[in-house]
Amino acid sequence: MANPYSASLQVTISLLPVSLSLVHIPRSRLLSLVHPVIRQLLIPRPTFLNLTCNEIELSIFADNDAVSDFEVIARRDRQRHRSRSGSTSSRTHPDAHSEDAIEVSHDQWRVLQIDSHSGFDNTGARVHEISAPLAAAGISILYQSSHISDFIFVKASRLHEVLSIFSSAGYHLLSSNPDTLSSHMSPFDAPRQNSLDGTILTRRRSSTASSSGAHSVLSPPPLDDLVEEGTGGPPVPRPALTRTTSHSPAPTDVRVLNPDLSCIGLVEDSADVWLLRLVKLVAYPELIVADDGSVARVASLSPPISPTAPREAPFGDSALPSDEEPEEDGYYSASPHSRSASGSPINGVSASRSQSVEGSSERRGGKYSHLHRITTAAELAKLRVNGNGNGNGPPSSSSCQRTFAGYTVPFFSITRTDEGTSLIAPTATIAALFPASDRHMVIRGNDLDELDAGGVPEADDRDAIEEARGGPMRCLQIDLRQFGLDKHGLVNRYSRVLEENGINHMYSSTFKTANLLVDRYRARKAQLLLRDV
Structure with missing residues (x-):
C-alpha cells in the first residue's frame, strides 16, 4: 500500500486557547436535559465545542466555564448514588441508576488542532501517525475527526510533555504567542501553563522520513501495551514482559450503526438559519421534515426489505453490509419511547414528551428490546400524506413534506x-x-x-469512487465503559488495525466510546478486524 503522505506534505499542530471539560449524558436522559444541551449549541463562535451522540451517550467537549449546569446535575447524581449504595437493597441489587448518571470529567483537557491539507483521502493515516508517539509515551488521548480539521484532546497536566514529544518526533516551533515564547524556543523550555496558548508546531513529511523522530511516529506500541497512564511526569520505562495486560472489548462491543453517514461543513454566514436546524437534530429529530422526492431517491439506492425480515434487530451482525454489496439502510432508535398507536407525528411527539425519560425504557423482550425499528428509506418512500403511494411524478404541494415520526438519530457529531x-x-x-x-x-x-x-455508481467502480470522494460511511461503535479516560493507546490501536488493512477512516471519541467511521462497503470487514484486536 502506497504511503498516503506526499513528500511535501506539511502537518501543522496548533494549541487552541481553551480548557475543556468532558460531559457524559446517557442517551436515555437526553430528552430531560435538552435545555442545557441546546444552550451549548447556541453559544456564538465558540473556541471549541463538540457534541457527539451515539446509541450509548451524548458526549460534550466544551469550555470549562460553560458546563456549570451539568456539574450541578452530576453532583446530585453522585449524591444519589452514594445514598443508594449504603442501603441494604443496593447491596443485594446493584444500583442501575449509577449507569444512568451524568458525569463531568475531573481533569481539564486541552485541544490540539491538526491540519495537513490532505483532504479526506488520508484521514485514517493521519489518525494513526499523529497518535502513535503519544501512545508510545503512555499518554491517553481522545480524538475527533471533522470536516474542518482533526483534533487531539490531552489532559492539561500532560500538555507540556505532549508538545515535547511532538518536538522530538520532528515537529518544529513555527510561531507562538509573542509575549511568552520566541520562535527559537523549544517546547522543552517553554512555560507550562496557559502561556503555551498559541503554540504552533509544523513539519514536512519528508523532513522526518528517515530520522529517529519519524520512527517514533510511525512505529506504534505493541497491541498488548495498554496500561493506565500515570498521574504526572515523564513515563517510566517498563520491561516488555511485565506490562499490564489489556482487556479488549468483547466482540459484541463492536457494533455497526446502520444509517449511511455523511460529513459536511456549514457556511458561517448562514449560522442563524442552520443553528435552528441543528437544534432540531439534537433535541427534536422526530420533527425533521423530509421531501418525499428525496426519500424516494434514497429508496432507489437501497435494496428492498424482505417481507420476513424481523421488525427488531440489534446493532450487529444482522444489519451489516458485506464488502461486496450493501444491505438495507434501516434506521434504529435507542429512544426509550415507543411510537404512538396512531403513528401520527403529533401524537408521537406528545407521547414522548409526556413520559419521564429516566427509567422509562419499555421492555418488549429480547436482549435489544429497548431498540425499536424505524422505517427504512424504502418504506418511507411509500408513505404519502395524501395516500399517493405509487411514487410516480412529482409530489403535490400538500404531500411533498412530512415528519419522521418517532425517529431518533443513531449517530451524529457536531464540531464548532x-x-x-x-x-x-x-x-x-x-x-x-x-x-x-x-x-x-x-x-x-x-x-x-x-x-x-438519483445516481449510484456501478458495482465495479463503487469502491474506487467512494474512496476517492469520501462517500457514505458507517459508524463502528466500540463500548469503552470498562476503561475510563486514563487508558492510553486505544486511539492508535484501533486506527492502526484499520490502516494496516487499507481501510480509510475517521475517528470520533466520546466519554465512554470510540466511533470509527468507514466506507459503508467496508464496514463488515472493519468490524471483524476490530473484534480480533
Whole structure:
C-alpha cells in the first residue's frame, strides 16, 4: 500500500486557547436535559465545542466555564448514588441508576488542532501517525475527526510533555504567542501553563522520513501495551514482559450503526438559519421534515426489505453490509419511547414528551428490546400524506413534506470552532435538514447532490469512487465503559488495525466510546478486524 503522505506534505499542530471539560449524558436522559444541551449549541463562535451522540451517550467537549449546569446535575447524581449504595437493597441489587448518571470529567483537557491539507483521502493515516508517539509515551488521548480539521484532546497536566514529544518526533516551533515564547524556543523550555496558548508546531513529511523522530511516529506500541497512564511526569520505562495486560472489548462491543453517514461543513454566514436546524437534530429529530422526492431517491439506492425480515434487530451482525454489496439502510432508535398507536407525528411527539425519560425504557423482550425499528428509506418512500403511494411524478404541494415520526438519530457529531462548523449525520437526515434549495449552506455536499440526482455508481467502480470522494460511511461503535479516560493507546490501536488493512477512516471519541467511521462497503470487514484486536 502506497504511503498516503506526499513528500511535501506539511502537518501543522496548533494549541487552541481553551480548557475543556468532558460531559457524559446517557442517551436515555437526553430528552430531560435538552435545555442545557441546546444552550451549548447556541453559544456564538465558540473556541471549541463538540457534541457527539451515539446509541450509548451524548458526549460534550466544551469550555470549562460553560458546563456549570451539568456539574450541578452530576453532583446530585453522585449524591444519589452514594445514598443508594449504603442501603441494604443496593447491596443485594446493584444500583442501575449509577449507569444512568451524568458525569463531568475531573481533569481539564486541552485541544490540539491538526491540519495537513490532505483532504479526506488520508484521514485514517493521519489518525494513526499523529497518535502513535503519544501512545508510545503512555499518554491517553481522545480524538475527533471533522470536516474542518482533526483534533487531539490531552489532559492539561500532560500538555507540556505532549508538545515535547511532538518536538522530538520532528515537529518544529513555527510561531507562538509573542509575549511568552520566541520562535527559537523549544517546547522543552517553554512555560507550562496557559502561556503555551498559541503554540504552533509544523513539519514536512519528508523532513522526518528517515530520522529517529519519524520512527517514533510511525512505529506504534505493541497491541498488548495498554496500561493506565500515570498521574504526572515523564513515563517510566517498563520491561516488555511485565506490562499490564489489556482487556479488549468483547466482540459484541463492536457494533455497526446502520444509517449511511455523511460529513459536511456549514457556511458561517448562514449560522442563524442552520443553528435552528441543528437544534432540531439534537433535541427534536422526530420533527425533521423530509421531501418525499428525496426519500424516494434514497429508496432507489437501497435494496428492498424482505417481507420476513424481523421488525427488531440489534446493532450487529444482522444489519451489516458485506464488502461486496450493501444491505438495507434501516434506521434504529435507542429512544426509550415507543411510537404512538396512531403513528401520527403529533401524537408521537406528545407521547414522548409526556413520559419521564429516566427509567422509562419499555421492555418488549429480547436482549435489544429497548431498540425499536424505524422505517427504512424504502418504506418511507411509500408513505404519502395524501395516500399517493405509487411514487410516480412529482409530489403535490400538500404531500411533498412530512415528519419522521418517532425517529431518533443513531449517530451524529457536531464540531464548532471559530474557523467553522462540521456536521456528521445520516445522509438522509442531512438531506432533509438541507434540501436542494438550501444547499448553499453546505460545504462538500457530494452525497446530497448525488441523492438529488438519483445516481449510484456501478458495482465495479463503487469502491474506487467512494474512496476517492469520501462517500457514505458507517459508524463502528466500540463500548469503552470498562476503561475510563486514563487508558492510553486505544486511539492508535484501533486506527492502526484499520490502516494496516487499507481501510480509510475517521475517528470520533466520546466519554465512554470510540466511533470509527468507514466506507459503508467496508464496514463488515472493519468490524471483524476490530473484534480480533
